[in-house]
Amino acid sequence: MHGNQPPDGPPQYGYAQPYPQTVIVRKHGGGCLRAFLVGAAVMAGLIILGTLISGGGSDDASSDGGRSDTTASTSAKNTEKGKKQEQAKPKSPGIGDVVKDGRFAFRVTKVEKGLSQVGEGFTISKAQGQYVLIHLTVKNIGDEAQLFTDSGQKLLDTEDRQYDAATGAAALALDDSNAFLNNINPGNSVRGILLFDVPKGFQLRAVELHDSVFSDGVTVALS
Structure with missing residues (x-):
């Protein structure tokens, strides 16, 4: 081994090569993206819930209106029926009969x-x-x-x-x-x-x- 030759390994060019370094890359904006997605999901859920509630109230109102109309119609029919029955019912005998x-x-x-x-x-x-x-x-x-x-x-x-x-x-x-x-x-x-x-x-x-x-x-x- 000659004193002027570098040791075995990659050739050296006047300075020592540094060891490979691990570079940690931090991705910015990931938390914001997740927050945005969560917020969007919550908003969509609220919109859907509001639509269901609004639709249910409308149906209930329609249903109540239908029941009211039906009740009024039934009451009118019963009243008319009662009048007819009273007219058809023979008068109770009294004095002189x-x-x-x-x-x-x-x-x-x-x-x-x-x-x-x-x-x-x-x-x-x-x-x-x-x-x-x-x-x-x-x-x-x-x-x-x-x-x-x-x-x-x-x-x-x-x-x-x-x-x-x-x-x-x-x-x-x-x-x-x-x-x-x-x-x-x-x-x-x-x-x-x-x-x-x-x-x-x-x-x-x-x-x-x-x-x-x-x-x-x-x-x-x-x-």
Whole structure:
């Protein structure tokens, strides 16, 4: 090895070659790009959400409007239907009307109420509350004799409570009652009076008339 020759390796040109250096390149703008993309995604989500909410409100409004129209239409139809039913419904029989139950035809002719007593002299009967008198005619429309009795008749108040006839007071104080065990032959009719003892605050609604205590009866409105 000669003293003037350089050592083995790449030739040297007057200075030592530096070791290879690692160059770190920092990319600028990456964070901003990510922030931009995230912001864009959030904005797009908000726009989509706002569109859905707006669309849902519109549908709800339309739906509510449709329901309102339907409700109004249904209400109008029900009102019209109710009027037609009222017009078609037969009027309840009242004073002066002839009604029938079994073998008897009844006609209420007069109503008296608010009497504190009935009868005269030794036959006076005083009411516990007040007396109500129902004047009526009873005709046998059957083909056999039928017994008419006031015990089968009922007076009704506005709360549909039933009141029995005051049979004893009628027999004692009313000579023309004809309502106690009166046997009526076919084709015959009698005039009678039904007597009821009711409270002073009694609100009269109707009388329920029967050809016997076991019949269905028929109601005559009195108010």
